[in-house]
Amino acid sequence: MQFIMTFFWTFLLTEMLTYVVSSMNGIEFNFMTGLVLAIAATVLMFVLSTLLTDEHAEQH
Incomplete structure (x- = not known):
């Protein structure tokens, strides 16, 4: 459920x-650009959240 809601809000x-x-730039809106950015941002958030864990803080 966490993955779905993260993607949902990132997509919106x-x-x-x-x-x-x-x-603002006066160009045509492209739905696919937003979709690709949402997928990339979601993947980046999950990768960063796994890399930046509190395991090192718990060991000390």
């Missing part, structure tokens, strides 16, 4: 960001 925020930036 990146689509909103894509819409606003494309509107």
Whole structure:
């Protein structure tokens, strides 16, 4: 459930960001750009969360 909700909110925020930036630049909104950014951001968040664990703090 954690993965689904993280992707859901990341998807909503990146689509909103894509819409606003494309509107400000005067170009056509592209749904796929937001989707690709959402997938990349979600994967990056999960990779960083696994790398930055508190295991080192618990050992001391």
